[in-house]
Amino acid sequence: MDSRYIPEEHEAAIYAKWEAVDAFNPDAKIYEKNRSNKPFCIIMPPPNANDPLHVGHAVGIAIEDTLARFSRMRGMDTLLFPGTDHAGIETQFVFEKKLQKNKQSRFNFDRPTLYKMIWDYVQENSEMANSQTKVLGASADWSRFRFMLDDSVVKIAKETFRKMHEDKLIYRDIQLVNYCTKCGTSYSELEVINKDQITKLYYVRYRKVANPDEFVVVATTRPEPIFADTHLAVHPNDPKNKNLVGTKVLNPLTDQPMPIIADEFVDPEFGTGVVKLTPAHDRDDFAVATKHNLPIVEAIDRSGKLTAVAGKYAGLSVMVAREQIVADLKEKGLIEKIDESYKNVIKTCYRCGRIIEPLPLTQFFMAVNKPGNSLTKKTLAALDSGETVVYGAGREKILRHWLENLRDWNISRQIAWGIQIPVWYQVDGHESEITASFLDDKKEYKSGVLAELLKSHPLEEITAGLQELSADLSVPYSIGEKPAGNDHQYLPETDTFDTWFSSGQWPISTLKSTEPTDFERFYPTTLMETGYDILPFWVMRMMLMGIYLTGKSPFKEVYLHGLIRDAQGRKMSKSKGNTTNPLDMVAKYGTDAVRMALVIRSTAGQDKSVGDPDFKAMRNLTNKIWNATRFVLLQEGEEETGSKDKEAQEKMALIITEITGNLDTRNIGLAADSLYNHFWHWYCDDCIEQVKSGQLSRKNAQEILKTFLKLLHPFMPFVTEACWNNLKDSSDSLLIAESWPTV
RNA sequence: GAACUCGUAGCUCAGUUGGUUAGAGCGCCACAUUGACAUUGUGGAGGCCAGAGGUUCAAGUCCUCUCGAGUUCACCA
Numbered sequence: 001m002d003s004r005y006i007p008e009e010h011e012a013a014i015y016a017k018w019e020a021v022d023a024f025n026p027d028a029k030i031y032e033k034n035r036s037n038k039p040f041c042i043i044m045p046p047p048n049a050n051d052p053l054h055v056g057h058a059v060g061i062a063i064e065d066t067l068a069r070f071s072r073m074r075g076m077d078t079l080l081f082p083g084t085d086h087a088g089i090e091t092q093f094v095f096e097k098k099l100q101k102n103k104q105s106r107f108n109f110d111r112p113t114l115y116k117m118i119w120d121y122v123q124e125n126s127e128m129a130n131s132q133t134k135v136l137g138a139s140a141d142w143s144r145f146r147f148m149l150d151d152s153v154v155k156i157a158k159e160t161f162r163k164m165h166e167d168k169l170i171y172r173d174i175q176l177v178n179y180c181t182k183c184g185t186s187y188s189e190l191e192v193i194n195k196d197q198i199t200k201l202y203y204v205r206y207r208k209v210a211n212p213d214e215f216v217v218v219a220t221t222r223p224e225p226i227f228a229d230t231h232l233a234v235h236p237n238d239p240k241n242k243n244l245v246g247t248k249v250l251n252p253l254t255d256q257p258m259p260i261i262a263d264e265f266v267d268p269e270f271g272t273g274v275v276k277l278t279p280a281h282d283r284d285d286f287a288v289a290t291k292h293n294l295p296i297v298e299a300i301d302r303s304g305k306l307t308a309v310a311g312k313y314a315g316l317s318v319m320v321a322r323e324q325i326v327a328d329l330k331e332k333g334l335i336e337k338i339d340e341s342y343k344n345v346i347k348t349c350y351r352c353g354r355i356i357e358p359l360p361l362t363q364f365f366m367a368v369n370k371p372g373n374s375l376t377k378k379t380l381a382a383l384d385s386g387e388t389v390v391y392g393a394g395r396e397k398i399l400r401h402w403l404e405n406l407r408d409w410n411i412s413r414q415i416a417w418g419i420q421i422p423v424w425y426q427v428d429g430h431e432s433e434i435t436a437s438f439l440d441d442k443k444e445y446k447s448g449v450l451a452e453l454l455k456s457h458p459l460e461e462i463t464a465g466l467q468e469l470s471a472d473l474s475v476p477y478s479i480g481e482k483p484a485g486n487d488h489q490y491l492p493e494t495d496t497f498d499t500w501f502s503s504g505q506w507p508i509s510t511l512k513s514t515e516p517t518d519f520e521r522f523y524p525t526t527l528m529e530t531g532y533d534i535l536p537f538w539v540m541r542m543m544l545m546g547i548y549l550t551g552k553s554p555f556k557e558v559y560l561h562g563l564i565r566d567a568q569g570r571k572m573s574k575s576k577g578n579t580t581n582p583l584d585m586v587a588k589y590g591t592d593a594v595r596m597a598l599v600i601r602s603t604a605g606q607d608k609s610v611g612d613p614d615f616k617a618m619r620n621l622t623n624k625i626w627n628a629t630r631f632v633l634l635q636e637g638e639e640e641t642g643s644k645d646k647e648a649q650e651k652m653a654l655i656i657t658e659i660t661g662n663l664d665t666r667n668i669g670l671a672a673d674s675l676y677n678h679f680w681h682w683y684c685d686d687c688i689e690q691v692k693s694g695q696l697s698r699k700n701a702q703e704i705l706k707t708f709l710k711l712l713h714p715f716m717p718f719v720t721e722a723c724w725n726n727l728k729d730s731s732d733s734l735l736i737a738e739s740w741p742t743v
Numbered sequence: 744g745a746a747c748u749c750g751u752a753g754c755u756c757a758g759u760u761g762g763u764u765a766g767a768g769c770g771c772c773a774c775a776u777u778g779a780c781a782u783u784g785u786g787g788a789g790g791c792c793a794g795a796g797g798u799u800c801a802a803g804u805c806c807u808c809u810c811g812a813g814u815u816c817a818c819c820a
Binding site: 222275278285401405610623662665684688 | 767784816
């Protein structure tokens with residue numbers, strides 16, 4: 001043995017050796033002797049197929065693999081299930097940037113072509129995440145690997161949609177959705193970030209019809225859609241304003257009469273106690289309009305510009321229009337005052353940071369709190385009963401808070417890269433209720449109402465080049481494959497599922513699409529390990545959908561790891577330039593050191609700082625393990641008993657109990673810390689010295705070392721396997737398949 | 744505005760159901776070492792565990808309050 005442990009001389013070869021004996025497969029031959037027939041399954045969070053792994057993935061993999069190896073050694077049928085995600089919006093966004101460089105955009109391509117292009121692009125890098133996962137030592141069963149857009153997975157997602165639709169848990173409706181005009185898609189409430197801002201509050205005068213010299217004053221932050229407003233509202237019991245109810249004012253831009261109605265949603269204390277109603281662009285107003293059956297006039301379109309109803313302002317972007325409209329109102333003397341420092345909250349896009357525009361769109365929604373079949377209530381019940389327990393520094397309460405306040409989930413996205421919603425709209429008889437955009441056979445972009453488009457283009461041409469389709473709520477549709485065997489004509493839905501709709505089914509769509517018995521054997525899975533930042537996005541959705549589909553929560557435990565911060569405790573970010581690339585650290589210090597550095601003294605749900613000294617310290621530990629092994633091997637022929645043997649064995653028994661207990665209770669960071677201390681400061685500092693002085697027998701020292709290698713193996717799989725290779729009794733013995741020490 | 748988390752050695756953090764002199768890494772000081780390992784060893788300095796009250800035989804650990812830091816949600820015209 002060399003006097004130093006050199007990771008790159010061992011790691012790849014050891015991983016290959018494990019793969020050669022199928023060691024990551026729960027049914028591998030090497031486990032035949034040591035099996036409890038108890039399942040242990042972790043579905044690994046699928047990284048984006050075309051992105052390199054970052055340090056967050058590395059912690060996750062370290063924790064997942066540690067628990068998997070621990071369970072495997074205890075004789076459980078252990079399945080660590082790998083996969084990758086298509087990451088719809090993120091991936092399409094990156095791809096569109098690439099198109100931009102070539103002066104192209106997604107509007108230059110019909111959907112199948114665009115989809116194919118992104119597919120190919122994703123394939124270019126798709127092996128990277130997998131090979132990096134292997135470098136990090138994950139004992140994942142690659143024979144079961146699944147990609148989110150594999151046919152088998154897509155099929156299950158579509159079937160879930162059909163089933164939920166049948167159960168009325170998915171419905172089509174027109175609602176105000178969060179729309180990002182830059183990204184060109186709607187989002188769920190989770191993708192929206194509220195930001196404080198200082199803005200102007202305009203006090204606008206509306207002339208009374210009865211007496212045009214008198215005004216009703218309305219405070220608003222958004223004067224630009226005024227021309228589309230048809231009503232004002234006051235609180236029915238507001239003594240100051242209730243006598244206005246039933247009277248009319250003139251729209252300051254269009255001079256059309258506007259009735260004043262009463263509704264309790266109005267806060268008499270705010271502004272003047274009178275509000276204008278803009279149903280198409282404000283959630284409260286939309287609700288009031290629905291209740292009072294008021295017209296919903298769209299003033300802003302999906303590109304963020306004012307619509308044709310804006311007259312001379314049509315085509316202006318919101319902010320430009322606002323300035324002009326305010327200027328015009330001022331000129332007419334219809335601005336009473338402007339509060340320049342009004343504090344309010346603006347909704348912004350989580351991805352591009354632009355202001356989110358609430359727009360009325362007809363989309364698919366998941367009812368999460370349907371009376372009599374409430375998915376959120378069932379999920380809360382699973383938490384109450386302990387069917388699923390959460391490790392993560394109080395974050396179960398955050399999950400509960402989400403579940404208690406969750407609104408119906410908008411699952412439609414206006415992007416191409418994803419699973420197309422399996423819906424077909426009946427065209428014939430509804431030509432005027434459908435608008436479409438497409439590339440004609442000369443690759444020219446056309447859009448409009450279908451009835452008009454059909455005058456110059458056959459339906460086949462539109463179908464072939466279809467980009468986007470929007471059907472009114474009144475258009476009948478069918479779900480599944482394109483309907484055949486009738487005389488109707490159909491066009492497909494062009495929206496795709498929210499990425500999280502398919503990843504929300506991941507524990508099921510993985511296990512149901514591999515070995516026939518996998519689902520029965522491994523569902524519910526044992527543990528879900530992921531960062532706390534995607535608790536509502538992913539963990540919550542997996543629980544909602546898993547409970548819907550199977551009646552059981554998809555995992556018994558949730559382990560949430562914290563963010564990895566830099567050595568000074570700052571958040572890592574590319575702009576700060578303080579990111580740590582885990583693969584660079586592996587190249588420098590070896591996989592075992594990186595894994596241990598990320599895990600040691602970590603606590604579920606708590607952020608952790610890691611810097612170069614930490615990796616270095618753990619690299620030193622790998623070397624220490626290596627050299628302790630070397631020492632023991634150099635002691636051949638020493639006496640077989642020592643006065644301290646019994647004491648050492650007793651101490652070792654305590655250590656086994658302690659480490660096993662820590663891992664059982666998922667105190668992984670603590671287990672790693674104590675192992676470090678026991679190994680270094682007891683075994684190396686004391687025991688080895690006792691061997692030198694003859695108080696501890698060589699034989700005993702070797703047994704204790706072997707036990708330490710077993711205990712350390714889940715954390716540091718490579719160096720321990722390499723040392724085991726030098727100490728083992730039989731030639732085909734692998735540490736990965738050894739039994740966990742018991743007392 | 745609400746919820747959650749945190750405040751322990753110079754720095755970054757552990758301390759599992761309350762239980763002997765509060766730990767680790769890095770840093771600092773002194774010394775040692777040609778034989779497992781300098782990616783080392785021995786010894787040392789450095790902590791009224793944010794503050795105040797309370798429960799208890801016993802509190803870094805449980806409860807209340809105060810102060811400070813961070814995160815998330817909500818804040819409507």
